[in-house]
Amino acid sequence: MGKLQAGYLFPEIARRRAAHLSKNPDAQVISLGIGDTTEPIPDVITNAMAERARALSTVEGYSGYGAEQGEKKLRSAIASTYYKGLGIDESDIFVSDGAKCDISRLQVLFGSGVKIAVQDPSYPAYVDSSVIMGQTGLYDNQRYASIEYMRCDPQNGFFPDLSLISNADVIFFCSPNNPTGSAASREQLTQLVQYAKKTGSIIVYDSAYAMYISDDSPKSIYEIDGAREVAIEISSFSKYAGFTGVRLGWTVVPKELLFSDGFPVAKDFNRIVCTCFNGASNIAQAGGLACLSPEGLKAMQSTINFYKENTQIIMDTFTKLGFNVYGGKNAPYVWVHFPGRSSWDVFAEILEKANVVTTPGSGFGPGGEGFVRVSAFGHRENVLEASRRMSQLYK
Amino acid sequence: MGKLQAGYLFPEIARRRAAHLSKNPDAQVISLGIGDTTEPIPDVITNAMAERARALSTVEGYSGYGAEQGEKKLRSAIASTYYKGLGIDESDIFVSDGAKCDISRLQVLFGSGVKIAVQDPSYPAYVDSSVIMGQTGLYDNQRYASIEYMRCDPQNGFFPDLSLISNADVIFFCSPNNPTGSAASREQLTQLVQYAKKTGSIIVYDSAYAMYISDDSPKSIYEIDGAREVAIEISSFSKYAGFTGVRLGWTVVPKELLFSDGFPVAKDFNRIVCTCFNGASNIAQAGGLACLSPEGLKAMQSTINFYKENTQIIMDTFTKLGFNVYGGKNAPYVWVHFPGRSSWDVFAEILEKANVVTTPGSGFGPGGEGFVRVSAFGHRENVLEASRRMSQLYK
Missing domain, CATH: 3.90.1150.10 (Aspartate Aminotransferase, domain 1)
Structure with a gap:
């Protein structure tokens, strides 16, 4: 600290x-x-939340602890809305109380022994959670030792030169990027996935702004071949539905993603979620489900x-x-x-x-x-x- | 893992x-x-949540990110309802999405270098989060190395012999205890606080069942003199208001609680909360406030x-x-x-x-x-x- x-x-x-x-x-x-x-927030969404809230005071509508991973219907709706045809199904989706919270849970999963790489500039929670987890050295010259800063600037079109990264276990990559607003192209993401395959790194792909994409940039890392074997994707309803205060997001951990010893990352993440989290609010989940209705x-x-x-x-x-x-x-x-x-x-x-x-x-x-x-x-x-x-x- | x-x-x-x-x-x-x-859940509480949900679709009622520590009104109501006269004020209260989640955030605060003590038996999240954080050795003979198991059984009236603990940095203590249902008496808690003062340990006191107390056992650790200098208290609306699915709790970190170098624990916990969490759902918080109305x-x-x-x-x-x-x-x-x-x-x-x-x-x-x-x-x-x-x- x-x-x-x-x-x-x-x-x-x-x-x-x-x-x-x-x-x-x-x-x-x-x-x-x-x-x-x-x-x-649009009525159709708040009405669903108000209805769920009121139902909690009825015998039929009451529900206590839900699945830590989220309600089945919502997991399924997220999979079919955002990952149709991409080989991601309901069981790969972990519903959360927001992307920032899941970034920390992922850091707990990775532990203190890993080295991360981040886009520079990027959303500060990646670096700060890394420092808190004890993954880094001291701060000097605007950088923490043992973090790889992947420069993204107008000169390189806001996509880093991957050949400059040495030994990152985990690559946090946000596209469209916060703060630069730049979305990586299909070719660039293909490079990134191939790089991770080659080095054995895990990509944590933050797609919290994907619905803002106007051109043909991919909206999910899983649009790239082979990404399921190297990437986790985190996303959120915050910037889509105005849920910054309601708190609802999700993380995709594909079953194809394995640690170097062959153990599925999703199994460990599931254990973290069950031990350190108790699921997103059931009322917020009702809102999420309404978000994904036509x-x-x-x-x-x-x-x-x-x-x-x-x-x-x-x-x-x-x-x-x-x-x-x-x-x-x-x-x-x-x-x-x-x-x-x-x-x-x-x-x-x-x-x-x-x-x-x-x-x-x-x-x-x-x-x-x-x-x-x-x-x-x-x-x-x-x-x-x-x-x-x-x-x-x-x- | x-x-x-x-x-x-x-x-x-x-x-x-x-x-x-x-x-x-x-x-x-x-x-x-x-x-x-x-x-x-009683109507008076669900109505408040439904109303807050609906208000989110109006210009006047919409709110985005709230304070990570929780809404001022709710923090103040928790302080005045449960800690009146105990020297705890609104600024000591951190609203959470449940006690289990805050146990993990506290473990992230403590880091991998501490040794914890737990009542044996006790709620498994203390031990499991400790293992996940890397605080322990291997599991053998039903115990993890480097965790102190403080036996609580009918012979000792479910209160541990504190003289048997060696060197615990953090003592998780749940009263009324889950699973034994036993509440520690004032004399026992006084012993515990004095022990922590002597050894410099931090007590994490889990009072999630305090409202179930029928006798004159303390409902908060802060009823004990000097507790503010040694104890954090975690609690929850889950078992009081049926909020297991709604997700709302709180943690008290008194400003008098200092690390051995004099740095306030609350300052570091605040940083964890701001980095790893984004506040409890605003709708759940409206429910919490209604819980604390007459x-x-x-x-x-x-x-x-x-x-x-x-x-x-x-x-x-x-x-x-x-x-x-x-x-x-x-x-x-x-x-x-x-x-x-x-x-x-x-x-x-x-x-x-x-x-x-x-x-x-x-x-x-x-x-x-x-x-x-x-x-x-x-x-x-x-x-x-x-x-x-x-x-x-x-x-």
Whole structure:
């Protein structure tokens, strides 16, 4: 624990935002910082949750402990909705209370003796959970010893040079990436899977933003041949259905994925889930099932489309101002380049002068220095107002 | 992972129950095995959850990520309901998705370098999470090396001889105990706290059954002077409000609890919670708040009283049959002695001959050998029928 740097990124941003507000109590702060959904959850989904909640007060509708792995119907719906034809079935799906929680459970599974590789920049929970599990050395020069930082930047099209990785047991790979918004192509993911096959690494593929993909980038790692033998996939309803507060996600551990001694990874993960977790809330699971009904899918898509329009507004704003802007097309995040500047300085400038919260790129790793991430999760009027303020600040 | 024995206890019981049912498809099996609540959740609580669920589809009622530590109102209600006058305030409370989940997060906090002590017998998650975290040696003679098993049996009134423990960094102590149903007295807990002060150990006090206490045993470790400097307390709405499927609990880490270098344990636990968890479901939290309203408290108490009547029925049944029966008074568990017999054999006998699922005592540690735990969580007619079958089987 002592090795961890300062606070976890998002609580740290919340702290700075609160400090700004205490100095400027009248500031109309708009948050495009933490990627937190803002739009109401479609009725068809909340009705199902309300109905399940009420049913819990009836003899017929009451249920206690569910399967730690999740309700059969939901596991089955996830498999058939997102993995049809990809060789993944219901028994490969573990329902969770969110991707972040399962990242930690996976780290508990891997233990302290493994070396991880992460995209640089990437979602900080991979690195922080690794440090907490004792997998790393000390922090120095913006890096922890014994973590492989796979640089992703405009020069390499945000896909790392895999030949530079040495000996990673576990590769965390998020596509579309948080924070860069970049989605890996089929060719790139094929390279990644082949690399893992060759080296015996396990890929932990985070597809929490897959439904934001607009082009023909794969939405699941299992679209790549052979991925079932090398990859775990984690995903979530958070950014699809606005479930950031409801808490529901899933992890796919295919039965074909084996440790080097031939033991199925899924068997060990199942044991972790049964010992360290008691299943996601039954009410949230009822919501998840409604998400995957035909009406639910349509409703989720329309929420996603709304955020994608926001993304376009933000991209247009920064592009017009002359910035180099990345991401956005396949993700609800816009990655704006401020070459030569410190991310935290830019963060502070935007907060203090425009009352807009962004996320400093360096919070996602050394490769994020000089960028800020602007999230498209916001009410339309806030996104428009933030864009006006940006145009004012950087005109 | 390889050191772990067979399955986690309760999934293993579920497996044996399923095997029995597949051999005897018409068997009317009654489960008094896993301590799973069976009675509907009172309306006042489910209505609050349904209302919160529906509100999530409105602009005003929507909320995304909440504080990882839980909603302020709920933390405050837990502090004032269960810890009034005990020096615990809202900021010491971490809301969780259940006690079992927080046991694992605490183990992640402690890391692989600590030695734990557990009551023997005790709830298996303490030991299994310790093994998974790499704190133990190999399993031999029903024990893991490097775990201290503190024997609790009829001879010592189910309170361990603390002078026999050597060097435990963390003492897991559950009172009322699962599975023995025994609650430690004020004098016993005072001994425990003084012992921890002397040795510098941290007590993890599991009070998940405290509301079942009928006598004057303490309901919280913080009723004992000095406990705030040595103890963490974990608890849950599961057995109070029937929230086994809804998932809501809490952990108290007092700010007075320090590591030997003076660093507050709460600061590190907060970091774990922020990195490895994203808060309990907002809908479940609305339910928790309703539980702690005056009507909610009354409704929970009446559910608890119902299970306590069940407990009495089970105790009377086994007592009449001439068994030595323990627990029951302060807990929803009856601990029945079958001297000289194997617990799993008794479990199998009761399952095969009476179609009743119990829990074999040895599943809770070597000190549970020769006992079975009978849970009082069941519909009244099932408890009565199970009692009739027991009377038949052991007449």
